[in-house]
Amino acid sequence: MATATALEMGFLGYSFACSLVKALRCRAFVPVLAVPPLAMVAASVAASAAAARLEHSPAFCGLIAFSLVALLFLVLQELLIEAHEKDGRMESGSVTRGFCRCLEAPSKNM
Numbered sequence: 001m002a003t004a005t006a007l008e009m010g011f012l013g014y015s016f017a018c019s020l021v022k023a024l025r026c027r028a029f030v031p032v033l034a035v036p037p038l039a040m041v042a043a044s045v046a047a048s049a050a051a052a053r054l055e056h057s058p059a060f061c062g063l064i065a066f067s068l069v070a071l072l073f074l075v076l077q078e079l080l081i082e083a084h085e086k087d088g089r090m091e092s093g094s095v096t097r098g099f100c101r102c103l104e105a106p107s108k109n110m
Helices: 001-022 028-053 060-085 094-108
Strands: none
Touching: 001 028, 028 060, 060 094
């Protein structure tokens, strides 16, 4: 999964770079292309420092729980959209309702 995401992001970056080459001059698009990787490195360093300080606290559990729920929502959103596209209909709130139903299912078994 991580490899597929890395490849997808690589091709997305390549297509972004190709569109910049057509739109901007050579000296103008080099700094624009440098911003996303630098922002990713800076964000990962900041997240690593913050996580190291929070590692043995309840806030770290909340951070991990939020991350897992966000990942679950994104995966379900993609799957539900794809399933509705196969049916030929797509309602505006169907993704959110489907996500809420998935969250309700484990609580009903308790």
